[in-house]
Amino acid sequence: MNSKKRFSIAMDMDTPDGIPVAPMVNVPHASRVLGVKPWEYVTDNKLYVKGQIMAQQKYGYDWIFNHQPIQGITADEKKAMTRDKDYVIIPTELGPKIKIPLLGGPAVKEPALKDYSQLDELAMPDLDKPGRMEPLEELLKQTGESVYICSKIQAPFHYAAEWMRGMSDFMLDMLMRPADVHRLLDFMADVAIETGKKQIDIGTHGIMMEDPSAASQVISPEHYREFAYPYEKKVCRALNKYGGDVIIHICGDTTKILEDLAKTGAKCLSVDEHVNLADAMERVGNKVSLFGNVSVGTLFEGSEKQIKDNVKNCIDDAGHKGYIVSSSCGLHSGTPFENIHRMVKAAREFGI
Amino acid sequence: MIKEAIINGDIDNIEGIVKGALDSGTAPDDVLGEMIAGMEIVGEKFEKKEYYVPETLLSAHTMQKGLDLLRPLLPYKKSDKRGLIIIGTVEGDVHDIGKNLVAMFEEGAGFEVHNLGRDVATSEFVAKARELRPDIVGLSAMMSTSMEKMGEVIEEFKKEGLRENVLFIIGGAAPTEEFAREIGADGYAEDAAKAVRLCEKLMSERR
Known part of the structure; x- marks a missing residue:
C-alpha cells in the first residue's frame, strides 16, 4: 500500500496496513532540510517544492503538507518584497504584510484593516495569478501518485484576527462591534472557500484548515461558537459539496469544543498535545478521524526513548482505526533531523 | 462602582x-x-x-x-512609583497581546511602564535601558523560534555593562521557568496577573 492510499484510508475512519505518519514539517524545518534560509524557501516556489519533497523522501512519512498560507508566491509579490540582512517582508494580496525571519516561520508584521470601512474595498484574491498555485501543481506532478498532498487554507476566524485586523483589536471588536466582525468573517469564509475549491480543481488530495486564533486559551467556548465555529462549518460544508476532505487544526486545548469541531463537516481533527487522544476518540471518533499529537517539545529536545514512548502512547490511546500519527503542532525550528527519523520509525513499529 | x-x-x-x-x-x-x-x-x-x-x-x-x-x-514623582519597567516582544516575534496585557496590568498596579512594542531589536532594548534606567526589563516571546533571542538580549546587557542594574523577567507562550533560569533571567511569569506579583516580589527583595 502506498502512502497516499494509507493516509486516505485513515482519513476515511478505517484501518490501513499501518498507521500513517505525517509530521507537520513547516517553513523552519523544511528550509533546514534544504539548507537554505527560511525566506529563500518561502519566496521561491521551486525551492519550496524541492524542500517539501526532499523532506518527505528523507524521512519517508506519508504526506506532504503544502503549508504556505498564501500559496505560491507571485512575480508581483516578489517584486514588492523588501529584504533586510536577516529577513524579508512581503505585502500580500489582501493587504497584510508578512515577515519571514531568519529563524522561524512567516508572521504577520502589519495587519490590513485599520477600520471596517476598508472592508468594502476588499476584492477576492486572484487565484489564477501565475505562481500562486505553482507549488501544488508541482507537488502533484512530482509525487501526487504515491504521497498524500494536503494543502493549507486559513480558517476565516484566524485570517480575520491575525492577518486582517490584528489580534488585540479583533479581540475587542468581538465584544464592541460584533456585526462588523461577522461581516469580515463572511468575506474571509468566501476567501477560504474559493481557495479550497481552486486547490480541489488542481487536484489536492486533502485540505488542512488552520484556526490557531480560535484556541481555547484565547477565546471562550461561547465565543468560539459565535465567531469561529459557524465559519469553519460554512467552509467545510462548501468544500465537502465540492468533493474536498478537510482536516481542521486548532492549537492548544480544544477539549471543550471537540464535539463542535466534529460537527463542522471536517473529516479529520488535528489536535494538540493538551488533548487526550483516548478521550477524544471516545467522544468524537465515530464522526471524524484524528490526527496528532506527539509533543513538539519532545520532538525538539526529548530523548530517543521519550519520542518512542510518546508515539506508542498516542497509538495506544487512539487505536489503529481512523488515526494518523502527527506532531502536536508545527515543528520547532531547532528540531533535530534524527528526532523526526525516530518518530517515523516508532510509528512504523507500533502502527502495524 | x-x-x-x-x-x-x-x-x-x-x-x-x-x-x-x-x-x-x-x-x-x-x-x-x-x-x-x-x-x-x-x-x-x-x-x-x-x-x-x-x-x-x-x-x-x-x-x-x-x-x-x-x-x-496623581502628582507622582518617579521615586513614588513602585518601579520603572520597559517591556517588549523580542525580535522576530510579532505577537503582543500577552505582553500588552502585562504592560497594562503593571501600570494598573502602579508601575511606570514603557511598552516598546513587538519585534523589538536587541539594540533597542539596550538603547532604551540607557535612556530610561529601568528597574525591570520584560521580554516576551510567543514562538519557540524567537525564544533564543531572549538569552541574546540578556547577554548583550552584560556586554554593555547594564546587567547589574536591571531585573529581567520573561514570559509568553514559549518560555518556561526552567528556560528563564537557563538564560539567567531573574524571573518568569505565566500570565499577566502573576507578572504583577513577580515584579512586586522582585522589587521588594531589591530594597
Missing part, C-alpha cells in the same frame, strides 16, 4: 464614572485604588478561565481610559 466598571469592561461609561467620583470628593488615589482592585479581580477571573483574552483586554482598556483622566491628578 469604579471597581465594577473595570471588572465589567464598561469602557463607554468609565470616564463619566471616574469624573463623578472625583466631583463628589473621592481622592484620586482612592479612585486609582478602586481601579487596581478591579483589575485584581479581572486577573483572578482570567486565571480561573472565567475570562478569556477579549474580556480581559476590554477591562484593561477600560482602566487605561480611566487612568488617562486620573494621571494629571
Whole structure:
C-alpha cells in the first residue's frame, strides 16, 4: 500500500496496513532540510517544492503538507518584497504584510484593516495569478501518485484576527462591534472557500484548515461558537459539496469544543498535545478521524526513548482505526533531523 | 462602582464614572485604588478561565481610559512609583497581546511602564535601558523560534555593562521557568496577573 492510499484510508475512519505518519514539517524545518534560509524557501516556489519533497523522501512519512498560507508566491509579490540582512517582508494580496525571519516561520508584521470601512474595498484574491498555485501543481506532478498532498487554507476566524485586523483589536471588536466582525468573517469564509475549491480543481488530495486564533486559551467556548465555529462549518460544508476532505487544526486545548469541531463537516481533527487522544476518540471518533499529537517539545529536545514512548502512547490511546500519527503542532525550528527519523520509525513499529 | 466598571469592561461609561467620583470628593488615589482592585479581580477571573483574552483586554482598556483622566491628578514623582519597567516582544516575534496585557496590568498596579512594542531589536532594548534606567526589563516571546533571542538580549546587557542594574523577567507562550533560569533571567511569569506579583516580589527583595 502506498502512502497516499494509507493516509486516505485513515482519513476515511478505517484501518490501513499501518498507521500513517505525517509530521507537520513547516517553513523552519523544511528550509533546514534544504539548507537554505527560511525566506529563500518561502519566496521561491521551486525551492519550496524541492524542500517539501526532499523532506518527505528523507524521512519517508506519508504526506506532504503544502503549508504556505498564501500559496505560491507571485512575480508581483516578489517584486514588492523588501529584504533586510536577516529577513524579508512581503505585502500580500489582501493587504497584510508578512515577515519571514531568519529563524522561524512567516508572521504577520502589519495587519490590513485599520477600520471596517476598508472592508468594502476588499476584492477576492486572484487565484489564477501565475505562481500562486505553482507549488501544488508541482507537488502533484512530482509525487501526487504515491504521497498524500494536503494543502493549507486559513480558517476565516484566524485570517480575520491575525492577518486582517490584528489580534488585540479583533479581540475587542468581538465584544464592541460584533456585526462588523461577522461581516469580515463572511468575506474571509468566501476567501477560504474559493481557495479550497481552486486547490480541489488542481487536484489536492486533502485540505488542512488552520484556526490557531480560535484556541481555547484565547477565546471562550461561547465565543468560539459565535465567531469561529459557524465559519469553519460554512467552509467545510462548501468544500465537502465540492468533493474536498478537510482536516481542521486548532492549537492548544480544544477539549471543550471537540464535539463542535466534529460537527463542522471536517473529516479529520488535528489536535494538540493538551488533548487526550483516548478521550477524544471516545467522544468524537465515530464522526471524524484524528490526527496528532506527539509533543513538539519532545520532538525538539526529548530523548530517543521519550519520542518512542510518546508515539506508542498516542497509538495506544487512539487505536489503529481512523488515526494518523502527527506532531502536536508545527515543528520547532531547532528540531533535530534524527528526532523526526525516530518518530517515523516508532510509528512504523507500533502502527502495524 | 469604579471597581465594577473595570471588572465589567464598561469602557463607554468609565470616564463619566471616574469624573463623578472625583466631583463628589473621592481622592484620586482612592479612585486609582478602586481601579487596581478591579483589575485584581479581572486577573483572578482570567486565571480561573472565567475570562478569556477579549474580556480581559476590554477591562484593561477600560482602566487605561480611566487612568488617562486620573494621571494629571496623581502628582507622582518617579521615586513614588513602585518601579520603572520597559517591556517588549523580542525580535522576530510579532505577537503582543500577552505582553500588552502585562504592560497594562503593571501600570494598573502602579508601575511606570514603557511598552516598546513587538519585534523589538536587541539594540533597542539596550538603547532604551540607557535612556530610561529601568528597574525591570520584560521580554516576551510567543514562538519557540524567537525564544533564543531572549538569552541574546540578556547577554548583550552584560556586554554593555547594564546587567547589574536591571531585573529581567520573561514570559509568553514559549518560555518556561526552567528556560528563564537557563538564560539567567531573574524571573518568569505565566500570565499577566502573576507578572504583577513577580515584579512586586522582585522589587521588594531589591530594597
